[in-house]
């Protein structure tokens with residue numbers, strides 16, 4: 043049977059460099075999470091909820107636009123309106139006044155404020171409703187699914203195959219890649235589920251953690267197995283090496 047250790051040094055070097063590249067990709071992905079959620083804590087469940095399960099409107103009010111919100115109750119008014127299915131009468135009765143008080147100074151087609159954003163008006167019912175669908179917007183969701191399923195699926199396959207030709211016990215060769223695929227499906231499934239439930243944030247965090255742990259473990263184990271024997275996890279006795 044093919045074993046990594048039987049590859050010529052050049053082959054093992056190529057496999058090792060691939061593993062180091064995967065580890066570098068994981069480190070950069072970690073920084074990307076920190077950067078895109080704007081949080082220094084790696085697992086900031088509130089930031090995940092905001093990005094993947096809230097509407098852009100509520101997300102902005104709790105997040106980047108919070109400084110303009112006069113009181114938290116204004117956000118709760120908007121949340122109740124969205125939960126009720128964005129009816130026009132509730133908009134006219136409550137939401138319109140919140141927008142007029144806190145937001146339309148800047149968010150109107152005719153605003154003259156220095157920070158004006160005429161491209162994101164919040165002056166009419168239709169304007170505001172456009173920001174109420176929950177979760178990632180269609181384009182971001184589809185792009186994210188496409189790149190993650192293709193990219194990480196391929197990385198998991200490559201690492202899984204390499205792991206299969208290490209000296210590790212069969213148990214690890216099954217469990218570690220499996221955990222990665224389960225994590226990938228949990229993570230990406232959570233992005234879709236985020237449009238319906240806030241609980242999806244936990245799927246995303248658990249899934250992302252599993253994928254990263256699986257890839258990191260495989261990269262390290264394969265890298266080590268190219269050059270040395272890993273006693274505790276291996277199935278082969280030393281003399282077979």
Ligand code: HEC
Pocket residue numbers: 098099102103107110111141144145146147148149155157158159162164173
């Ligand atoms: C002082 C001016 C100002 C006020 C007041 C203001 N905004 Fe904004 N808003 C901006 C600017 C500028 C941007 C674009 C920022 C960017 O894209 O980085 C923005 C962007 C947004 C976005 C898009 C965010 C995104 O992630 O794409 C939303 C939604 C939003 N604002 C909602 C609101 C709401 C709701 C209020 C009222 C509570 C509000 N804004 C008050 C200036 C303002």
